[in-house]
Amino acid sequence: MVQGQGTERRLMRVLAGEPLSPPPAWMMRQAGRYLPEYRATRAEAGSFLDLCYSPDFAVEVTLQPIRRFGFDAAILFSDILVVPHALGQDVRFVEGEGPRLDPLAGRPEFERLRHADDPAVFTHLAPVFETVRRLRAELPPETTLLGFCGAPWTVASYMIGGRGTPDLAPARALAASDTALVDELIDRLVAVQTEYLVRQFQAGADAVQIFESHAGSLPEATGPEADALARWSFRPIARMIEGIRARVPGARIIVFARGSGLEGHARVVPETGADAVGVDWAVDLAALRARLPASTVTQGNLDPELLITGGPALDAAVDAVKAATRGLPHIFNLGHGITPPTPVAHVERMLARLRA
Numbered sequence: 001m002v003q004g005q006g007t008e009r010r011l012m013r014v015l016a017g018e019p020l021s022p023p024p025a026w027m028m029r030q031a032g033r034y035l036p037e038y039r040a041t042r043a044e045a046g047s048f049l050d051l052c053y054s055p056d057f058a059v060e061v062t063l064q065p066i067r068r069f070g071f072d073a074a075i076l077f078s079d080i081l082v083v084p085h086a087l088g089q090d091v092r093f094v095e096g097e098g099p100r101l102d103p104l105a106g107r108p109e110f111e112r113l114r115h116a117d118d119p120a121v122f123t124h125l126a127p128v129f130e131t132v133r134r135l136r137a138e139l140p141p142e143t144t145l146l147g148f149c150g151a152p153w154t155v156a157s158y159m160i161g162g163r164g165t166p167d168l169a170p171a172r173a174l175a176a177s178d179t180a181l182v183d184e185l186i187d188r189l190v191a192v193q194t195e196y197l198v199r200q201f202q203a204g205a206d207a208v209q210i211f212e213s214h215a216g217s218l219p220e221a222t223g224p225e226a227d228a229l230a231r232w233s234f235r236p237i238a239r240m241i242e243g244i245r246a247r248v249p250g251a252r253i254i255v256f257a258r259g260s261g262l263e264g265h266a267r268v269v270p271e272t273g274a275d276a277v278g279v280d281w282a283v284d285l286a287a288l289r290a291r292l293p294a295s296t297v298t299q300g301n302l303d304p305e306l307l308i309t310g311g312p313a314l315d316a317a318v319d320a321v322k323a324a325t326r327g328l329p330h331i332f333n334l335g336h337g338i339t340p341p342t343p344v345a346h347v348e349r350m351l352a353r354l355r356a
């Protein structure tokens with residue numbers, strides 16, 4: 001982790017609990033298809049995975065939104081599914097359809113996966129660490145560099161279902177019918193991804209975000225066991241965070257548990273040990289802030305749909321985030337990723353309003 005200079009970065013100051021006005025800002029999926037320069041690099045790179053594994057191209061697309069908008073953070077360009085790929089599962093991205101994996105239907109497929117301590121896993125991921133190293137060297141000193149990975153449950157749900165599945169039915173069914181197997185899969189992911197994030201820190205990441213994009217599929221108090229949210233999501237994440245901090249003292253970590261509701265969001269920091277809670281667009285930010293201690297760091301919440309709408313609706317949404325977090329440590333962001341139809345001019349309008 002970068003010391004000294006790194007601790008002065010605005011986003012790092014907020015992650016340490018300091019309220020700043022205007023708040024530091026970045027956007028989930030800020031390097032993406034709404035940007036013409038991203039589409040051009042993507043076409044040059046070949047497949048989406050080629051883009052992820054080529055440090056030249058991955059560095060370029062990570063820097064594009066920083067050059068254009070001066071965001072306070074750059075997020076490593078990669079994908080949460082490079083980890084199952086490194087474990088030996090077949091992963092491909094089908095144009096216009098999203099990710100496809102050979103589904104992990106039961107124990108035979110699980111037995112074929114690489115172990116967490118197999119050096120081949122990290123040889124496979126070496127281009128990601130090279131991208132992080134080059135980014136830290138090329139980014140402006142004031143820009144925070146974020147690494148990331150998917151949370152074990154979210155990654156497991158893609159590994160089991162083979163794709164994005166409505167309500168994660170295959171993963172929930174397997175967790176109920178073969179709980180021991182899903183526990184072993186989660187354990188494998190906790191081990192691999194703890195090491196993965198430690199290596200991102202060692203390569204130069206200032207902080208990391210753990211994406212639990214499918215927390216919403218986990219009922220709070222029903223399912224295979226009481227409190228499935230703690231069982232499958234928060235406790236595995238807490239084990240990762242403990243493991244990372246044992247190796248990288250003081251590591252700063254944001255957890256985004258999309259779809260977990262007001263109650264779930266309020267539980268993220270106390271139950272995982274994260275430094276900040278990413279807030280999705282469905283949560284009432286003012287109500288959440290009223291529930292949380294003033295010292296809790298929040299991030300996000302602006303509805304990406306309003307970034308497509310633009311105009312006064314967008315201005316009002318920016319103002320609402322500012323009002324809900326005035327004098328409190330908050331990192332400005334969306335409540336989920338920016339989507340391809342978003343006009344670049346609306347991103348500019350949002351930032352002008354925020355920084356005014």
Ligand code: CP3
Binds near residue numbers: 048
């Ligand atoms: O700019 C950034 O945010 C950094 C890069 C990044 C990507 N994916 C690039 C990407 C990050 C942080 C992710 C995380 C990710 N990937 C998540 C968690 C965040 C979330 O959105 O909930 C998930 C669930 C995935 C899995 C994934 N990757 C899906 C479901 C898809 C298809 C959906 C889509 O938007 O197309 C992807 C593809 C993907 N990952 C793209 C990008 C820029 C688009 C693919 C392309 O350019 O062809």
